[in-house]
Amino acid sequence: MSPTRYSENRFKVALTGVLQAIREERHMPFHIAMGILMVIAGWFFSISKVEWLVLLLTIALVITTELMNTAIERTVDLVTEEIHPLAKSAKDIAAGAVIVTAAFAVIIGIIIFYTPVMDWLQQVWNR
Template sequence: MLAKFIRSLGYAWSGIRFGIRTQRHVRFHLLAASVVSILASFLSLTRMEWAVLLLTFALVIAAELINTAIEQAVDLASPGQHPVAKAAKDAAAGAVLVTAVTAVIIGLLIIGPPLWHIFMK
Protein backbone atom coordinates (compact mmCIF):
# COMPACT_ATOMS: atom_id res chain seq x y z
CA MET A 1 0.00 0.00 0.00
CA LEU A 2 2.71 2.50 1.10
CA ALA A 3 5.06 1.22 -1.61
CA LYS A 4 2.34 1.75 -4.23
CA PHE A 5 1.74 5.29 -2.94
CA ILE A 6 5.48 6.07 -3.11
CA ARG A 7 5.63 4.63 -6.63
CA SER A 8 2.69 6.86 -7.67
CA LEU A 9 4.49 9.89 -6.21
CA GLY A 10 7.50 8.93 -8.35
CA TYR A 11 5.33 8.88 -11.49
CA ALA A 12 3.87 12.29 -10.60
CA TRP A 13 7.36 13.70 -9.96
CA SER A 14 8.56 12.36 -13.30
CA GLY A 15 5.58 14.12 -14.95
CA ILE A 16 6.61 17.39 -13.30
CA ARG A 17 10.22 16.87 -14.45
CA PHE A 18 9.00 16.17 -18.00
CA GLY A 19 7.05 19.46 -17.96
CA ILE A 20 10.05 21.44 -16.69
CA ARG A 21 12.43 19.79 -19.16
CA THR A 22 10.29 20.16 -22.29
CA GLN A 23 8.07 23.21 -21.76
CA ARG A 24 9.66 26.65 -21.70
CA HIS A 25 6.37 28.12 -20.38
CA VAL A 26 6.57 25.86 -17.30
CA ARG A 27 10.13 27.09 -16.69
CA PHE A 28 9.01 30.72 -17.20
CA HIS A 29 6.16 30.37 -14.67
CA LEU A 30 8.49 28.74 -12.13
CA LEU A 31 10.92 31.62 -12.57
CA ALA A 32 8.10 34.19 -12.22
CA ALA A 33 6.84 32.45 -9.06
CA SER A 34 10.38 32.47 -7.61
CA VAL A 35 10.90 36.18 -8.37
CA VAL A 36 7.52 37.09 -6.83
CA SER A 37 8.29 34.93 -3.77
CA ILE A 38 11.67 36.63 -3.27
CA LEU A 39 10.10 40.09 -3.61
CA ALA A 40 7.22 39.08 -1.30
CA SER A 41 9.64 37.82 1.36
CA PHE A 42 10.85 41.42 1.83
CA LEU A 43 7.28 42.63 2.39
CA SER A 44 5.22 42.08 5.50
CA LEU A 45 2.55 39.91 3.93
CA THR A 46 -0.11 38.24 6.04
CA ARG A 47 -0.49 34.46 6.12
CA MET A 48 -3.63 34.83 4.04
CA GLU A 49 -1.79 36.86 1.38
CA TRP A 50 0.95 34.18 1.24
CA ALA A 51 -1.72 31.51 0.98
CA VAL A 52 -3.36 33.30 -1.98
CA LEU A 53 0.03 33.77 -3.71
CA LEU A 54 0.97 30.07 -3.24
CA LEU A 55 -2.45 28.95 -4.47
CA THR A 56 -2.03 31.15 -7.53
CA PHE A 57 1.45 29.74 -8.31
CA ALA A 58 0.09 26.20 -7.94
CA LEU A 59 -2.90 26.96 -10.19
CA VAL A 60 -0.74 28.29 -13.04
CA ILE A 61 1.87 25.50 -12.86
CA ALA A 62 -0.87 22.85 -12.61
CA ALA A 63 -2.65 24.38 -15.63
CA GLU A 64 0.66 24.29 -17.56
CA LEU A 65 1.17 20.61 -16.67
CA ILE A 66 -2.40 19.73 -17.72
CA ASN A 67 -1.81 21.68 -20.95
CA THR A 68 1.35 19.62 -21.50
CA ALA A 69 -0.59 16.39 -20.90
CA ILE A 70 -3.27 17.45 -23.41
CA GLU A 71 -0.63 18.40 -26.01
CA GLN A 72 1.07 15.02 -25.62
CA ALA A 73 -2.21 13.11 -25.85
CA VAL A 74 -3.33 15.11 -28.90
CA ASP A 75 0.01 14.55 -30.67
CA LEU A 76 -0.30 10.81 -29.97
CA ALA A 77 -3.90 10.62 -31.18
CA SER A 78 -3.50 13.02 -34.11
CA PRO A 79 0.06 13.28 -35.43
CA GLY A 80 -1.27 15.03 -38.56
CA GLN A 81 -3.18 18.30 -38.72
CA HIS A 82 -6.81 18.11 -37.63
CA PRO A 83 -9.28 20.88 -36.65
CA VAL A 84 -10.36 18.95 -33.52
CA ALA A 85 -6.69 18.61 -32.47
CA LYS A 86 -6.33 22.37 -32.92
CA ALA A 87 -9.49 23.05 -30.88
CA ALA A 88 -8.23 20.81 -28.04
CA LYS A 89 -4.77 22.42 -27.94
CA ASP A 90 -6.13 25.96 -28.22
CA ALA A 91 -8.69 25.37 -25.44
CA ALA A 92 -5.93 23.99 -23.18
CA ALA A 93 -3.71 26.99 -24.00
CA GLY A 94 -6.70 29.26 -23.27
CA ALA A 95 -7.05 27.68 -19.82
CA VAL A 96 -3.40 28.47 -19.08
CA LEU A 97 -3.89 32.05 -20.28
CA VAL A 98 -6.88 32.53 -17.94
CA THR A 99 -4.82 31.36 -14.93
CA ALA A 100 -1.75 33.39 -15.96
CA VAL A 101 -3.71 36.66 -16.41
CA THR A 102 -5.46 36.06 -13.07
CA ALA A 103 -2.06 35.40 -11.45
CA VAL A 104 -0.69 38.72 -12.73
CA ILE A 105 -3.73 40.59 -11.36
CA ILE A 106 -3.47 38.80 -7.98
CA GLY A 107 0.28 39.50 -7.86
CA LEU A 108 -0.32 43.21 -8.55
CA LEU A 109 -3.08 43.35 -5.91
CA ILE A 110 -0.96 41.67 -3.21
CA ILE A 111 2.61 42.85 -3.74
CA GLY A 112 1.88 45.98 -5.84
CA PRO A 113 0.80 48.35 -3.02
CA PRO A 114 3.63 47.51 -0.54
CA LEU A 115 6.24 47.67 -3.34
CA TRP A 116 4.81 51.00 -4.49
CA HIS A 117 5.02 52.26 -0.91
CA ILE A 118 8.71 51.23 -0.64
CA PHE A 119 9.77 52.77 -3.96
CA MET A 120 7.76 55.98 -3.50
CA LYS A 121 9.11 56.65 0.03
Template sequence: MPMALKDKQTEKNKHFISSLEFALQGIRTVFEEERNMRTHVIMGTLAVIAGFIFQLSWTEWLWLLLVIFLVWLVEIINTVFENVVDMVTDFHFHPIGKKIKDMAAGAVLLTSCFALLVGLILFVPKIWQIMKEFL
Protein backbone atom coordinates in the same frame (compact mmCIF):
# COMPACT_ATOMS: atom_id res chain seq x y z
CA MET B 1 10.39 4.82 -27.27
CA PRO B 2 6.90 5.48 -25.86
CA MET B 3 6.84 5.88 -22.10
CA ALA B 4 4.38 2.97 -21.61
CA LEU B 5 6.75 0.56 -23.34
CA LYS B 6 9.78 1.89 -21.52
CA ASP B 7 8.13 1.61 -18.09
CA LYS B 8 6.56 -1.79 -18.87
CA GLN B 9 3.69 -0.76 -16.60
CA THR B 10 0.61 -2.86 -17.36
CA GLU B 11 -1.48 -2.52 -14.22
CA LYS B 12 -2.40 0.07 -11.64
CA ASN B 13 0.27 1.09 -9.12
CA LYS B 14 -0.22 -0.87 -5.95
CA HIS B 15 2.43 0.87 -3.87
CA PHE B 16 2.43 4.47 -2.74
CA ILE B 17 6.18 4.85 -3.40
CA SER B 18 5.77 3.68 -7.01
CA SER B 19 2.90 6.13 -7.54
CA LEU B 20 4.97 8.92 -6.02
CA GLU B 21 7.96 8.11 -8.24
CA PHE B 22 5.79 8.19 -11.38
CA ALA B 23 4.19 11.48 -10.31
CA LEU B 24 7.60 13.07 -9.66
CA GLN B 25 8.81 11.80 -13.04
CA GLY B 26 5.80 13.48 -14.65
CA ILE B 27 6.66 16.80 -12.99
CA ARG B 28 10.30 16.40 -14.03
CA THR B 29 9.26 15.64 -17.61
CA VAL B 30 7.02 18.69 -17.97
CA PHE B 31 9.74 20.89 -16.45
CA GLU B 32 12.45 19.52 -18.74
CA GLU B 33 10.37 19.49 -21.93
CA GLU B 34 8.23 22.62 -21.63
CA ARG B 35 9.88 26.04 -21.85
CA ASN B 36 6.68 27.72 -20.63
CA MET B 37 6.69 25.58 -17.49
CA ARG B 38 10.26 26.63 -16.74
CA THR B 39 9.20 30.26 -17.23
CA HIS B 40 6.25 29.79 -14.85
CA VAL B 41 8.54 28.22 -12.24
CA ILE B 42 11.02 31.11 -12.52
CA MET B 43 8.25 33.70 -12.25
CA GLY B 44 6.71 31.86 -9.30
CA THR B 45 10.09 31.72 -7.57
CA LEU B 46 10.59 35.46 -8.13
CA ALA B 47 7.12 36.11 -6.70
CA VAL B 48 7.97 34.08 -3.58
CA ILE B 49 11.23 36.03 -3.17
CA ALA B 50 9.24 39.27 -3.52
CA GLY B 51 6.83 37.92 -0.90
CA PHE B 52 9.70 37.59 1.57
CA ILE B 53 11.09 41.02 0.67
CA PHE B 54 7.73 42.73 1.13
CA GLN B 55 6.84 40.63 4.21
CA LEU B 56 3.45 39.39 3.08
CA SER B 57 0.78 38.57 5.64
CA TRP B 58 -0.55 35.01 6.00
CA THR B 59 -3.57 35.72 3.84
CA GLU B 60 -1.40 37.38 1.19
CA TRP B 61 0.87 34.31 1.19
CA LEU B 62 -2.16 32.07 0.70
CA TRP B 63 -3.27 34.07 -2.34
CA LEU B 64 0.24 34.19 -3.78
CA LEU B 65 0.87 30.47 -3.36
CA LEU B 66 -2.61 29.64 -4.67
CA VAL B 67 -2.08 31.45 -7.96
CA ILE B 68 1.47 30.13 -8.39
CA PHE B 69 0.39 26.53 -7.98
CA LEU B 70 -2.74 27.12 -10.05
CA VAL B 71 -0.65 28.36 -12.98
CA TRP B 72 1.71 25.38 -12.64
CA LEU B 73 -1.21 22.95 -12.47
CA VAL B 74 -2.98 24.40 -15.52
CA GLU B 75 0.32 24.38 -17.46
CA ILE B 76 0.74 20.68 -16.66
CA ILE B 77 -2.84 19.98 -17.77
CA ASN B 78 -2.23 21.98 -20.97
CA THR B 79 0.84 19.87 -21.66
CA VAL B 80 -1.19 16.70 -21.11
CA PHE B 81 -3.78 17.85 -23.66
CA GLU B 82 -1.05 18.75 -26.16
CA ASN B 83 0.58 15.34 -25.78
CA VAL B 84 -2.70 13.43 -26.05
CA VAL B 85 -3.66 15.35 -29.21
CA ASP B 86 -0.23 14.71 -30.72
CA MET B 87 -0.47 11.02 -29.85
CA VAL B 88 -3.98 10.60 -31.27
CA THR B 89 -3.28 12.58 -34.45
CA ASP B 90 0.24 11.16 -34.89
CA PHE B 91 1.47 14.78 -35.09
CA HIS B 92 -0.75 15.53 -38.10
CA PHE B 93 -2.96 18.60 -38.20
CA HIS B 94 -6.57 18.05 -37.23
CA PRO B 95 -9.05 20.92 -36.73
CA ILE B 96 -10.50 19.40 -33.55
CA GLY B 97 -6.98 18.79 -32.23
CA LYS B 98 -6.20 22.47 -32.88
CA LYS B 99 -9.34 23.53 -30.99
CA ILE B 100 -8.35 21.35 -28.02
CA LYS B 101 -4.82 22.76 -27.94
CA ASP B 102 -6.08 26.35 -28.32
CA MET B 103 -8.60 25.94 -25.49
CA ALA B 104 -5.99 24.41 -23.18
CA ALA B 105 -3.59 27.26 -24.01
CA GLY B 106 -6.44 29.70 -23.31
CA ALA B 107 -6.87 28.16 -19.87
CA VAL B 108 -3.19 28.82 -19.15
CA LEU B 109 -3.54 32.39 -20.40
CA LEU B 110 -6.59 33.07 -18.20
CA THR B 111 -4.91 31.55 -15.17
CA SER B 112 -1.73 33.55 -15.79
CA CYS B 113 -3.74 36.76 -16.11
CA PHE B 114 -5.46 35.97 -12.81
CA ALA B 115 -2.05 35.38 -11.22
CA LEU B 116 -0.82 38.71 -12.60
CA LEU B 117 -3.89 40.48 -11.19
CA VAL B 118 -3.33 38.93 -7.76
CA GLY B 119 0.36 39.89 -7.94
CA LEU B 120 -0.57 43.48 -8.77
CA ILE B 121 -3.08 43.63 -5.91
CA LEU B 122 -0.49 42.23 -3.48
CA PHE B 123 2.63 44.10 -4.54
CA VAL B 124 1.66 47.45 -6.10
CA PRO B 125 0.46 49.00 -2.81
CA LYS B 126 3.66 47.88 -1.08
CA ILE B 127 5.84 49.25 -3.89
CA TRP B 128 3.81 52.47 -3.91
CA GLN B 129 4.30 52.88 -0.13
CA ILE B 130 8.09 52.51 -0.52
CA MET B 131 8.11 55.02 -3.40
CA LYS B 132 6.13 57.54 -1.33
CA GLU B 133 8.74 57.34 1.43
CA PHE B 134 11.51 58.27 -1.01
CA LEU B 135 9.59 61.07 -2.78
Protein backbone atom coordinates in the same frame (compact mmCIF):
# COMPACT_ATOMS: atom_id res chain seq x y z
CA MET C 1 2.94 -4.44 -3.79
CA SER C 2 2.58 -2.97 -0.29
CA PRO C 3 0.51 0.22 0.16
CA THR C 4 3.64 2.16 1.15
CA ARG C 5 5.57 0.95 -1.90
CA TYR C 6 2.58 1.73 -4.13
CA SER C 7 2.36 5.28 -2.73
CA GLU C 8 6.09 5.83 -3.14
CA ASN C 9 5.91 4.66 -6.75
CA ARG C 10 2.95 6.97 -7.53
CA PHE C 11 4.82 9.92 -6.02
CA LYS C 12 7.93 9.05 -8.04
CA VAL C 13 5.93 8.80 -11.27
CA ALA C 14 4.19 12.13 -10.59
CA LEU C 15 7.47 13.87 -9.76
CA THR C 16 9.02 12.44 -12.92
CA GLY C 17 6.18 13.99 -14.92
CA VAL C 18 6.69 17.40 -13.33
CA LEU C 19 10.45 17.29 -13.92
CA GLN C 20 9.91 16.17 -17.51
CA ALA C 21 7.60 19.13 -18.12
CA ILE C 22 10.14 21.51 -16.59
CA ARG C 23 12.88 20.14 -18.87
CA GLU C 24 10.87 19.82 -22.07
CA GLU C 25 8.19 22.51 -22.05
CA ARG C 26 9.35 25.92 -23.15
CA HIS C 27 7.13 27.97 -20.80
CA MET C 28 7.44 25.88 -17.65
CA PRO C 29 10.83 27.27 -16.53
CA PHE C 30 9.38 30.79 -16.87
CA HIS C 31 6.39 29.89 -14.68
CA ILE C 32 8.68 28.30 -12.09
CA ALA C 33 11.02 31.32 -12.11
CA MET C 34 8.11 33.75 -11.73
CA GLY C 35 6.74 31.68 -8.86
CA ILE C 36 10.11 31.74 -7.09
CA LEU C 37 10.42 35.49 -7.72
CA MET C 38 6.95 36.09 -6.22
CA VAL C 39 7.81 34.01 -3.15
CA ILE C 40 10.97 36.09 -2.67
CA ALA C 41 8.91 39.28 -3.11
CA GLY C 42 6.37 38.00 -0.59
CA TRP C 43 9.14 37.39 1.92
CA PHE C 44 10.80 40.77 1.20
CA PHE C 45 7.54 42.71 1.60
CA SER C 46 6.30 40.62 4.57
CA ILE C 47 2.90 39.93 3.05
CA SER C 48 0.06 38.73 5.31
CA LYS C 49 -0.94 35.10 5.84
CA VAL C 50 -4.01 35.54 3.65
CA GLU C 51 -1.85 37.08 0.91
CA TRP C 52 0.54 34.13 1.22
CA LEU C 53 -2.34 31.70 0.79
CA VAL C 54 -3.63 33.53 -2.28
CA LEU C 55 -0.13 33.88 -3.74
CA LEU C 56 0.83 30.22 -3.26
CA LEU C 57 -2.51 28.97 -4.58
CA THR C 58 -2.13 31.22 -7.62
CA ILE C 59 1.39 29.96 -8.32
CA ALA C 60 0.19 26.36 -7.95
CA LEU C 61 -2.76 27.02 -10.27
CA VAL C 62 -0.57 28.47 -13.02
CA ILE C 63 1.88 25.56 -12.83
CA THR C 64 -0.93 23.00 -12.66
CA THR C 65 -2.67 24.55 -15.66
CA GLU C 66 0.57 24.42 -17.64
CA LEU C 67 1.01 20.75 -16.67
CA MET C 68 -2.54 19.97 -17.81
CA ASN C 69 -1.95 21.86 -21.06
CA THR C 70 1.16 19.79 -21.66
CA ALA C 71 -0.71 16.55 -20.96
CA ILE C 72 -3.52 17.52 -23.35
CA GLU C 73 -1.09 18.52 -26.11
CA ARG C 74 0.82 15.26 -25.82
CA THR C 75 -2.34 13.17 -25.72
CA VAL C 76 -3.64 14.87 -28.86
CA ASP C 77 -0.27 14.31 -30.56
CA LEU C 78 -0.43 10.64 -29.57
CA VAL C 79 -3.92 10.19 -31.00
CA THR C 80 -3.33 11.89 -34.34
CA GLU C 81 -0.41 13.25 -36.29
CA GLU C 82 -2.76 14.73 -38.86
CA ILE C 83 -3.93 18.31 -38.64
CA HIS C 84 -7.53 18.01 -37.53
CA PRO C 85 -9.83 20.87 -36.49
CA LEU C 86 -10.81 19.14 -33.24
CA ALA C 87 -7.18 18.39 -32.36
CA LYS C 88 -6.28 22.02 -33.00
CA SER C 89 -9.27 23.16 -30.97
CA ALA C 90 -8.31 20.95 -28.00
CA LYS C 91 -4.75 22.31 -28.03
CA ASP C 92 -5.90 25.91 -28.44
CA ILE C 93 -8.41 25.64 -25.60
CA ALA C 94 -5.81 24.09 -23.28
CA ALA C 95 -3.34 26.86 -24.15
CA GLY C 96 -6.11 29.40 -23.59
CA ALA C 97 -6.61 28.04 -20.08
CA VAL C 98 -2.95 28.76 -19.34
CA ILE C 99 -3.24 32.32 -20.69
CA VAL C 100 -6.36 33.03 -18.64
CA THR C 101 -4.76 31.62 -15.49
CA ALA C 102 -1.53 33.55 -16.05
CA ALA C 103 -3.44 36.79 -16.71
CA PHE C 104 -5.36 36.43 -13.45
CA ALA C 105 -2.08 35.60 -11.68
CA VAL C 106 -0.68 38.93 -12.88
CA ILE C 107 -3.78 40.74 -11.62
CA ILE C 108 -3.53 38.99 -8.25
CA GLY C 109 0.18 39.87 -8.08
CA ILE C 110 -0.63 43.53 -8.71
CA ILE C 111 -3.32 43.48 -6.02
CA ILE C 112 -0.95 41.91 -3.48
CA PHE C 113 2.22 43.83 -4.30
CA TYR C 114 1.14 47.26 -5.57
CA THR C 115 0.91 48.99 -2.17
CA PRO C 116 4.04 47.42 -0.64
CA VAL C 117 6.08 48.20 -3.76
CA MET C 118 4.83 51.80 -3.89
CA ASP C 119 5.56 52.27 -0.16
CA TRP C 120 9.04 50.84 -0.62
CA LEU C 121 9.74 53.04 -3.66
CA GLN C 122 8.57 56.09 -1.74
CA GLN C 123 10.97 55.24 1.10
CA VAL C 124 13.82 54.79 -1.39
CA TRP C 125 13.08 58.10 -3.14
CA ASN C 126 12.79 60.03 0.14
CA ARG C 127 16.21 59.03 1.45
